[in-house]
Amino acid sequence: MTRQGTPLLEAGGITVRFGKVTALDGLELTAPQGEVLAILGPNGAGKTTFVRTVATLLRPACGQLRVLGNDVVRDAVAVRRDIGLAGQFAAVEPAMTGRENLEMTARLFGHRARAARRAAAVVIDQLGLGEVADRRCGTYSGGQRRRLDLGASLVGAPRLLLLDEPTTGLDPTGRSEVWEAVHSLAAGGTDILLTTHYLDEADELADRVVVIDHGRVVASGTVGELKASVGRDVIEVVLADPSRLDEAGQLLERVTGNPPRLDRGGRRASVPAGGLRQLAAAIRCLADAVIGVDEIGLRRPTLDEVFLALTSDQPDKPPVTASPATSAPVASR
Amino acid sequence: MTAEFSSHQPSPSCPSAPSRPADPSQPPSPVQTAALTRPATSPGMTRSCVEVARRALRKYFRTPGLWAMGVVQSVLFLFTFRFVLGGAVQGGASRYADYFVPGYVATIVLFTGAGIAVAVAEDRVQGFTGRLLSLPLPRSAIVFGRALADFTTNAWSILATAAFGFLFGFRLGGTITDALAAFGLCLVYGLVFTVVFMVIGLVSPNGQAAQGMSMIAFVFAFISSTYVPASTMPGWLQPFARYQPITPMVDAVRSLIVGSSGDVGLALAWSALLLAVFTPAAVLRYRRA
Numbered sequence: 222m223t224r225q226g227t228p229l230l231e232a233g234g235i236t237v238r239f240g241k242v243t244a245l246d247g248l249e250l251t252a253p254q255g256e257v258l259a260i261l262g263p264n265g266a267g268k269t270t271f272v273r274t275v276a277t278l279l280r281p282a283c284g285q286l287r288v289l290g291n292d293v294v295r296d297a298v299a300v301r302r303d304i305g306l307a308g309q310f311a312a313v314e315p316a317m318t319g320r321e322n323l324e325m326t327a328r329l330f331g332h333r334a335r336a337a338r339r340a341a342a343v344v345i346d347q348l349g350l351g352e353v354a355d356r357r358c359g360t361y362s363g364g365q366r367r368r369l370d371l372g373a374s375l376v377g378a379p380r381l382l383l384l385d386e387p388t389t390g391l392d393p394t395g396r397s398e399v400w401e402a403v404h405s406l407a408a409g410g411t412d413i414l415l416t417t418h419y420l421d422e423a424d425e426l427a428d429r430v431v432v433i434d435h436g437r438v439v440a441s442g443t444v445g446e447l448k449a450s451v452g453r454d455v456i457e458v459v460l461a462d463p464s465r466l467d468e469a470g471q472l473l474e475r476v477t478g479n480p481p482r483l484d485r486g487g488r489r490a491s492v493p494a495g496g497l498r499q500l501a502a503a504i505r506c507l508a509d510a511v512i513g514v515d516e517i518g519l520r521r522p523t524l525d526e527v528f529l530a531l532t533s534d535q536p537d538k539p540p541v542t543a544s545p546a547t548s549a550p551v552a553s554r
Numbered sequence: 555m556t557a558e559f560s561s562h563q564p565s566p567s568c569p570s571a572p573s574r575p576a577d578p579s580q581p582p583s584p585v586q587t588a589a590l591t592r593p594a595t596s597p598g599m600t601r602s603c604v605e606v607a608r609r610a611l612r613k614y615f616r617t618p619g620l621w622a623m624g625v626v627q628s629v630l631f632l633f634t635f636r637f638v639l640g641g642a643v644q645g646g647a648s649r650y651a652d653y654f655v656p657g658y659v660a661t662i663v664l665f666t667g668a669g670i671a672v673a674v675a676e677d678r679v680q681g682f683t684g685r686l687l688s689l690p691l692p693r694s695a696i697v698f699g700r701a702l703a704d705f706t707t708n709a710w711s712i713l714a715t716a717a718f719g720f721l722f723g724f725r726l727g728g729t730i731t732d733a734l735a736a737f738g739l740c741l742v743y744g745l746v747f748t749v750v751f752m753v754i755g756l757v758s759p760n761g762q763a764a765q766g767m768s769m770i771a772f773v774f775a776f777i778s779s780t781y782v783p784a785s786t787m788p789g790w791l792q793p794f795a796r797y798q799p800i801t802p803m804v805d806a807v808r809s810l811i812v813g814s815s816g817d818v819g820l821a822l823a824w825s826a827l828l829l830a831v832f833t834p835a836a837v838l839r840y841r842r843a
Contacts, residue, residue, distance in 0.1 A: 273684070276684075276687075276688045277687070277688065278684055278687050278688060298596060298690050301596075301688060301689060301690040302592075302593075302596060302690045304688060305688075306684065306685060306688035309681065312680045312681035312682045312684070312685060313682075313685075314609055314612070314613060314682065316612055316613040316616045316617055317609065317612055317613075317616075321612070325605050325608070325609055326685070326689065328597060328601060328605050329597055329602060329605050329686070329689040329690075329691050330593050330597070330689060330690065331593030331594070331595050331596050331597045331690060332593045333593075336591065336593065340590055340591070343589045343590055344590070347589075357616075373685070375590060376590065377590075377592060377593060377689075378590035378591055378592045383688075
């Protein structure tokens with residue numbers, strides 16, 4: 222909209238403490254307008270604290286945070302007029318209908334009665350809540366409730382939508398409902414900041430990903446840049462005979478010098494590698510040892526692997542996981 | 555450490571994959587937020603209070619557990635004091651009703667107020683307070699709107715309790731005007747207790763803790779002149795019973811109802827003092843929710 226060129230967010234060394242716990246530790250971040258930004262990090266990394274600071278619910282102990290040019294402490298009211306907050310820490314009233322909730326929120330954004338009714342009707346229509354709009358939202362499904370919550374953050378036509386873990390606790394249907402809504406909002410031109418600890422969610426929704434851990438930014442960039450930044454490609458082998466997985470893993474470790482990641486269910490071993498030369502060496506070793514291979518190849522690391530490499534305290538010991546599927550939530554640490 | 559990491563930029567020579575792998579065969583139909591308009595101004599104090607109050611009242615009157623609970627509790631208490639304990643009190647149960655009913659009605663919000671503390675704590679835990687705080691309404695409207703709603707529900711509790719008091723044998727000793735003045739005092743006390751319970755709710759980590767912390771009100775409700783004269787208590791307890799605010803507040807209401815001694819001015823002074831302390835505390839505490 223207006224204020225073109227002003228960064229969406231400018232965080233300069235913001236620190237937020239709760240008693241002795243430092244939730245944000247001098248976080249630095251600049252994000253341009255016109256993008257979906259995902260804040261990714263393990264539980265306790267400071268994601269929610271960051272969103273609540275952007276939403277003016279928390280004041281940073283030090284540092285500066287500007288949202289579309291407005292300081293979250295000095296110009297808090299201006300920031301509140303620009304943002305809509307939904308997710309973990311913004312709820313709807315279960316004893317009121319969806320429409321009543323939306324109209325109330327619209328009026329608290331500053332709309333007069335008629336404009337509030339119109340805004341509620343638009344949101345109900347666009348988020349597909351028509352059938353349930355006049356039911357008390359205590360009766361809604363998880364997905365409907367989140368969509369209403371999302372709708373409540375939209376009735377004031379915010380410039381920046383803040384979604385704090387928008388799909389946590391939802392079943393797959395509810396999750397895809399929310400994803401669809403976020404996609405269509407982004408397509409309609411709303412800037413979005415979301416937090417998630419689901420890697421596939423960041424992959425699916427975000428233009429730009431900021432990985433934070435221990436209250437600091439550990440990496441940022443597009444998903445592709447992040448994958449590239451961790452550098453090394455991965456050799457992945459699918460074995461014909463799963464009983465020889467350990468043996469294959471040892472071979473791969475000897476060739477690359479890196480500990481492999483073994484997936485027994487998938488008969489799969491993967492290891493960060495230096496490139497084609499190491500792939501060739503691995504193929505030679507496996508052939509020499511007469512280990513049957515269904516598939517072998519060199520691929521870019523998954524966001525899952527990037528994330529572990531960036532946030533793990535012991536990056537040399539990647540855990541053996543049952544499945545490298547990126548849909549798995551990152552376990553709390 | 556921070557600067558080093560935050561300045562981390564991926565090598566520009568690295569090829570980057572397309573960042574949004576959305577299925578191109580199914581482009582999402584864009585939500586036209588353009589159809590929504592941005593309000594020209596932030597909401598004013600009056601509108602904000604009305605909205606906050608309306609929501610709290612809808613919740614209260616649409617949840618039978620909330621509006622009925624206070625009445626059921628009142629009836630049980632009145633019944634117990636009138637019919638179970640009353641007979642053992644000097645002077646007999648029916649005269650005792652005239653003594654304790656005015657005091658009980660005046661302090662009814664000390665018993666129903668736990669609901670206020672729980673509601674305030676749950677609003678914070680469940681995120682409703684977060685939503686309000688992210689909106690551009692004046693911060694104090696959250697407290698004033700809540701107080702406005704509770705003023706209404708308190709009136710309901712006071713009237714319902716008084717009605718059962720009459721049913722159980724309590725009779726007015728003074729004029730109707732005096733009774734109305736007493737009702738007005740009860741409403742003022744209700745407001746005072748509301749703000750106190752709001753602060754209890756705000757400092758509690760969750761609804762259960764708020765419920766537990768609200769028990770402190772029982773200390774003030776019982777160790778006062780509400781149920782028995784302070785002079786009948788042991789000497790070491792009398793100073794607390796005489797000088798804590800509930801005793802002058804109850805005495806003032808009783809003086810209007812049955813013409814006993816009491817100082818309305820002192821009761822109002824206590825009310826003003828408590829409001830002056832707890833209202834800003836609630837407003838400040840809401841900012842940290």
